[in-house]
Amino acid sequence: MKIKLTLPNNIIREYPAGTTLLEVSRDFAANYQSPIVEGIFNGIGTDLQKPVFENGTVDFITLDTEEGMRVYVRSLLFLFLVAIKELRPEVKIEARNSLGSALFCEITNDIVLSNYDLKALEDYMKELAAKSEPIIYKHINKKEAEKILCERNEADRLELLHAIDDDLLLTCYTLKGHMEYFFGPMLPDCGYLKLFELINYENGIVINYPETGQNELDVFVDSPKLNKMFHEMEEWSTMLQCNTVAKLNSIIKEDHAG
Numbered sequence: 001m002k003i004k005l006t007l008p009n010n011i012i013r014e015y016p017a018g019t020t021l022l023e024v025s026r027d028f029a030a031n032y033q034s035p036i037v038e039g040i041f042n043g044i045g046t047d048l049q050k051p052v053f054e055n056g057t058v059d060f061i062t063l064d065t066e067e068g069m070r071v072y073v074r075s076l077l078f079l080f081l082v083a084i085k086e087l088r089p090e091v092k093i094e095a096r097n098s099l100g101s102a103l104f105c106e107i108t109n110d111i112v113l114s115n116y117d118l119k120a121l122e123d124y125m126k127e128l129a130a131k132s133e134p135i136i137y138k139h140i141n142k143k144e145a146e147k148i149l150c151e152r153n154e155a156d157r158l159e160l161l162h163a164i165d166d167d168l169l170l171t172c173y174t175l176k177g178h179m180e181y182f183f184g185p186m187l188p189d190c191g192y193l194k195l196f197e198l199i200n201y202e203n204g205i206v207i208n209y210p211e212t213g214q215n216e217l218d219v220f221v222d223s224p225k226l227n228k229m230f231h232e233m234e235e236w237s238t239m240l241q242c243n244t245v246a247k248l249n250s251i252i253k254e255d256h257a258g
Contacts, residue, residue, distance in 0.1 A: 006057045022048035022188055025060055034064035035192060037071045038185045047185035049137035064213040073209060075187040076196055080207055082178045083121045101211045102220055106204040118198045132191030139169040
């Protein structure tokens with residue numbers, strides 16, 4: 001079975017049903033100065049690895065755009081989390097907030113990593129990037145997701161599933177056998193992640209990455225006032241018992257949102 005896709009510049013082509021937008025993008029990559037990192041199918045941002053089974057309109061998002069950079073940062077965070085699980089699984093870490101073109105991740109169980117430790121993590125990440133280690137896109141049902149989250153003792157994420165219809169399929173990603181769920185499309189593999197560095201910062205780690213549209217890594221500039229503001233917001237939301245989306249959902253359901 002064939003599907004008909006209307007592509008950039010109103011080009012119309014036929015592809016086998018089930019073709020991914022990644023396969024389609026390869027036919028147009030030469031038309032862009034920056035790598036294609038996300039698809040748009042019928043006006044909706046779509047992971048490049050998602051197969052298409054119906055006629056529609058296709059466009060692309062490149063890395064040198066704000067949306068494209070969000071795809072980069074999500075994928076870079078996944079690579080970092082996998083490196084932690086592979087090399088230092090005893091470290092409990094959570095992504096917190098942006099600091100300019102950098103992401104602050106807090107170590108929540110008081111383990112201190114040395115610059116040597118960070119160098120090992122960074123080298124491992126660059127090794128996976130050099131090998132273009134695949135980031136595998138897949139769907140799982142709600143029961144599968146519940147089982148995985150129960151095994152991982154992730155109560156907050158488990159609570160989020162209660163708001164999802166039982167028959168809805170969830171998009172998840174696997175890298176080196178480690179599965180995660182992210183809000184938004186990811187890169188097809190780690191080979192796109194060419195620029196980043198890890199920096200010790202306060203009680204955690206900063207992942208420094210390029211500004212949108214840049215092909216070089218700027219020196220990380222500390223923003224202590226901005227980071228202090230984020231810490232204060234986190235403290236207030238914890239005091240209000242509203243520091244996660246699951247808790248916010250619960251407050252709304254109980255008519256306490258006011």
